[in-house]
Amino acid sequence: MPKMKASLSQQFNPNLSRVQPTPIRVFDNQASQIPGIVKLTLGEPDFNVPEVAKQAAIESIKDNDSHYSAGSGTPALREAISNYLKKHYDLDYDATTEIAVTIGATEAIYAALFAIIKPGDQVLIPTPTFPLYEAVVNLLGGEAINLDTSNNNFVLSPEALQTALDQHENVKAIVLNYPSNPTGVTYSADQLKALADVLADTNLIVIADEIYSELIYGGQHTSIAKFLPGQTIVLNGASKSGAMTGYRIGFMAAPAELMKRLGMVHSIMITSPSDPAMAAAVPIFDSEAGHQATLDMKAAYEKRRDFLVAALHDLGFGVATPNGAFYVFAKLPAKYGTDDEAFATKLAQEGKVTVIPGSYFGDGGEGYLRMSYATSMDNLKLAVDRIKNMLNN
Numbered sequence: 477m478p479k480m481k482a483s484l485s486q487q488f489n490p491n492l493s494r495v496q497p498t499p500i501r502v503f504d505n506q507a508s509q510i511p512g513i514v515k516l517t518l519g520e521p522d523f524n525v526p527e528v529a530k531q532a533a534i535e536s537i538k539d540n541d542s543h544y545s546a547g548s549g550t551p552a553l554r555e556a557i558s559n560y561l562k563k564h565y566d567l568d569y570d571a572t573t574e575i576a577v578t579i580g581a582t583e584a585i586y587a588a589l590f591a592i593i594k595p596g597d598q599v600l601i602p603t604p605t606f607p608l609y610e611a612v613v614n615l616l617g618g619e620a621i622n623l624d625t626s627n628n629n630f631v632l633s634p635e636a637l638q639t640a641l642d643q644h645e646n647v648k649a650i651v652l653n654y655p656s657n658p659t660g661v662t663y664s665a666d667q668l669k670a671l672a673d674v675l676a677d678t679n680l681i682v683i684a685d686e687i688y689s690e691l692i693y694g695g696q697h698t699s700i701a702k703f704l705p706g707q708t709i710v711l712n713g714a715s716k717s718g719a720m721t722g723y724r725i726g727f728m729a730a731p732a733e734l735m736k737r738l739g740m741v742h743s744i745m746i747t748s749p750s751d752p753a754m755a756a757a758v759p760i761f762d763s764e765a766g767h768q769a770t771l772d773m774k775a776a777y778e779k780r781r782d783f784l785v786a787a788l789h790d791l792g793f794g795v796a797t798p799n800g801a802f803y804v805f806a807k808l809p810a811k812y813g814t815d816d817e818a819f820a821t822k823l824a825q826e827g828k829v830t831v832i833p834g835s836y837f838g839d840g841g842e843g844y845l846r847m848s849y850a851t852s853m854d855n856l857k858l859a860v861d862r863i864k865n866m867l868n869n
């Protein structure tokens with residue numbers, strides 16, 4: 477195997493030293509080596525891809541749908557996404573000029589931040605949150621400003637937003653993720669409106685990561701784009717709602733003038749997404765069968781959430797019922813202190829259950845554990861029994 481020439485180590489983009497492999501994966505990989513471990517770590521659906529989507533992908537392959545596609549995605553998928561945004565969230569985005577299909581929401585996050593951030597620019601990021609945003613900001617030479625929301629039920633208040641704006645001069649964007657990974661908390665329409673009222677007086681671009689928008693329990697998802705269409709980039713995709721993380725289909729929606737810039741980054745970076753994957757996503761966004769498959773998965777998640785929240789409560793964890801996504805963010809019982817990493821390590825090694833330490837999700841996550849219920853009810857029951865055993869010993 478070739479070894480890299482030693483003197484090349486000085487040749488790289490220095491911003492690379494500002495990012496590390498995500499500790500979530502590192503922790504999960506280590507814990508996964510423990511024989512018989514039950515994993516509550518997965519950030520992806522445990523369901524199979526709905527039949528209607530599989531068939532669409534098969535048809536696409538049979539039809540020799542195998543050429544470079546339009547850079548912003550097939551017209552059929554962009555049309556489906558446009559219909560979906562209108563039908564589900566009452567958002568108006570033109571399929572030709574205001575929507576681009578990306579390689580998962582991940583690429584959309586990168587393209588959006590790349591189009592906005594130059595070295596030294598600041599980005600507001602309410603935390604705890606998905607660590608990718610900060611990693612991308614760092615890679616671009618920007619500065620991520622964590623806004624700890626743990627004292628406000630994991631929701632950014634308009635007052636805290638205003639304070640952050642008063643304190644920082646170079647803020648170009650804010651990233652909002654709701655329903656949230658890792659807390660499962662989402663924002664009500666009123667809460668979003670209150671933030672929008674503050675942001676309307678600024679030139680900040682709002683990056684709204686709504687990848688879990690279909691997984692809301694007992695309520696309606698509202699997009700901040702409803703209140704702030706002129707300065708919002710909506711990010712979403714089929715990964716969670718269609719249980720198709722491996723197909724890598726996401727999208728961005730924004731006003732045409734904004735989309736032009738995003739599209740530039742996107743087309744230079746990826747040319748176009750894969751045809752069969754795009755074909756598979758069409759019925760997820762815009763068919764009865766696809767929608768029903770999402771609703772069925774949501775019903776299963778909701779039952780698991782109710783079981784896990786009640787069980788954790790009985791075990792002394794502080795846990796408010798999350799109303800979206802598939803995560804519970806549980807506060808350690810007081811007698812265990814706030815060292816979430818130590819507790820999660822002990823739980824993996826002795827209890828044979830793996831969860832993700834809350835501190836991996838940024839300021840405000842210390843003393844919490846993220847547990848994913850994107851796993852079977854049997855696994856959840858086993859995990860709860862094992863946690864109980866460990867706490868009792």
Ligand SMILES: Cc1ncc(COP(=O)(O)O)c(C=O)c1O
Nearest residue numbers: 519580581582606657687713715
């Ligand atoms: C909040 C959030 N945004 C984006 C992503 C990435 O989505 P995708 O798999 O579509 O790239 C994830 C994945 O876990 C996520 O939790």
